[in-house]
Amino acid sequence: MKFLIKTQRGMEAVAGNYIKELLPGSKVWISPMGYSGLVLVETEDEEAHKKILEIPEVERVIPVLVETKADLEEIVNAAELIAELIDENETFSVKTKRRGKHDFSSIDVNRALGAKIRELTMADVNLSWPDKVVQVEILGDRAFISVLPGEEYRKYTPDKFNARKLFSRVVLVQMPYWGDYKACRNFGEKIGRAAQAFEVKELIIAPKEKMNAYELMEFIKGVRIGQESRYQIQKEAYPWEVPKVPVSVWDLYQVVRDKRRNKRLLIITDPKGPTLAEVKDKLARDMHYAKEIVVFIGSREGIPRGLFRFADYVVDLAPYMTFATEHGIPAALVSLWEIYEEFIRGEGEKDSSGS
Numbered sequence: 511m512k513f514l515i516k517t518q519r520g521m522e523a524v525a526g527n528y529i530k531e532l533l534p535g536s537k538v539w540i541s542p543m544g545y546s547g548l549v550l551v552e553t554e555d556e557e558a559h560k561k562i563l564e565i566p567e568v569e570r571v572i573p574v575l576v577e578t579k580a581d582l583e584e585i586v587n588a589a590e591l592i593a594e595l596i597d598e599n600e601t602f603s604v605k606t607k608r609r610g611k612h613d614f615s616s617i618d619v620n621r622a623l624g625a626k627i628r629e630l631t632m633a634d635v636n637l638s639w640p641d642k643v644v645q646v647e648i649l650g651d652r653a654f655i656s657v658l659p660g661e662e663y664r665k666y667t668p669d670k671f672n673a674r675k676l677f678s679r680v681v682l683v684q685m686p687y688w689g690d691y692k693a694c695r696n697f698g699e700k701i702g703r704a705a706q707a708f709e710v711k712e713l714i715i716a717p718k719e720k721m722n723a724y725e726l727m728e729f730i731k732g733v734r735i736g737q738e739s740r741y742q743i744q745k746e747a748y749p750w751e752v753p754k755v756p757v758s759v760w761d762l763y764q765v766v767r768d769k770r771r772n773k774r775l776l777i778i779t780d781p782k783g784p785t786l787a788e789v790k791d792k793l794a795r796d797m798h799y800a801k802e803i804v805v806f807i808g809s810r811e812g813i814p815r816g817l818f819r820f821a822d823y824v825v826d827l828a829p830y831m832t833f834a835t836e837h838g839i840p841a842a843l844v845s846l847w848e849i850y851e852e853f854i855r856g857e858g859e860k861d862s863s864g865s
Contacts, residue, residue: 512574513558514647514654515549517567522549525567532561543650545609572645576655580648582614582622588655589626592644595657596627601636603660606646619646636660671854673847679802680710680843681774683765685809686717686729687835694725697809698732699739700836706740706755708843711802713755716762718814726759733757762813765804766820775800776821778813779842781832783824786845793823794853797846805846807838 517525526540526549536553555561562571576591578584596602604624606616624635627644640660647654682705687697705713715730737755744752769776775796786793797803806813806821818824827833833841 511553511558512577512654513551513553513562514572514574514656515551515562515568516570516572517547517549518569519547521567522547525549525565528565528567529562532564533558543610543652545649548649572647572654572656572658574654574656578653578655580610580612580651580653582618585619585646585653585655586622586626588653589623589630592655592657593627593630596631596633596642596644598632600641601634601639601660602627602631602642602644603635603637603640604644604646606648608648610648610650612648619648671851673851674709676797676803676847676850677708677710677843679800680708680846681712681714681769681802681804682710682839683714683716683762683804683806684839685762685807685811685813686715686721686726687809688721688725688729689810691725691728694728695732695735697835698729698734699736700732701839702733702736702738702757703740704736704836704839705733705757706737706744708839709744709753710755710843713757714765715757715759716765717759718762718811730757730759762806763817766817769802769804770820774802774804776804776806776823777842777846778806778818778821778824779827779838780808780812780818780824781826781829782815782818783826785826785829786849789823789825790849791853793825793846794849796822797850798853798857803846805842807842809835809838 515525515529523540526538529536529549529551530538533551533553533555536551536555536558539550542548542550551558551562559571559573562568576588578588604620604627606619608616608619623644623646627633628635643658643660645656645658647656684701684705687694702713713733715733717726734757737757741752741754766776777793806817827841827845
């Protein structure tokens with residue numbers, strides 16, 4: 511039996527040496543064909559899969575069912591050997607990881623092999639939540655094919671609520687950092703990256719009073735740099751189109767006046783307020799029905815106390831602790847998501863029970 515082992519890059523030698531100790535007499539190839547992060551194992555030990563998973567450096571163990579030449583026709587012909595593992599009533603998808611130069615692409619393999627499997631099994635293709643995944647790992651001139659449970663690949667599953675739906679209604683009102691130019695830009699980068707990471711509806715940079723224009727300029731430059739760096743990563747990582755978060759500048763007091771007048775839900779994070787645990791049920795419900803959720807976050811100084819009267823909630827996220835400026839956005843949004851998810855899960859349970 512052969513196994514293709516995946517590790518973090520640079521950890522393949524450590525994992526490979528541990529495998530040699532656990533499976534004496536087995537053949538172990540570390541970085542097969544020069545590809546880092548991989549270990550290829552051939553063994554007769556029936557407990558090999560279980561033993562290999564005891565090694566922390568090992569991230570995934572893929573049992574190889576079929577090995578062929580890295581040739582599209584041969585890979586497709588392997589469908590006859592693996593089709594019996596997929597039932598007509600199951601769904602499947604084909605995923606291909608190709609390393610090396612070939613006259614075909616990974617998409618070509620997915621399409622051709624998937625069509626052949628469907629022809630042989632009459633099973634439906636499901637790219638989002640398949641019951642089975644046909645995994646094709648191509649290393650140079652060899653192809654290793656496996657059939658794995660679909661849940662191993664389910665990053666986005668029906669039992670997980672999409673946090674983006676909440677954050678798309680969130681407007682962040684961030685007081686700018688001021689002082690040394692370099693510090694302004696550094697803090698701006700962190701805030702721009704955080705706002706883009708959560709894909710919020712809008713980021714409003716809101717000074718509370720007149721401030722140095724050049725300090726504000728450096729801060730905004732930093733926001734743009736941080737946002738762009740995160741946006742580029744999101745474009746590569748996500749299977750959906752990612753919007754760029756709109757960024758604007760507005761006087762802090764005018765933001766409060768406008769949002770209050772238009773009946774938006776206003777939340778200020780400040781140690782003077784009650785803890786999140788004290789207000790979580792009512793707050794989560796109000797967030798659920800709010801058209802827009804406006805979250806105010808301070809910088810060096812907290813939000814002016816006079817604005818507390820106009821907020822729907824003033825919340826202390828972590829009693830006896832004060833967050834650093836760059837931690838304000840992640841701390842606030844993750845905390846709000848946690849109580850909101852608890853609320854919508856509770857609502858779902860009520861609906862299912864009929865109460």
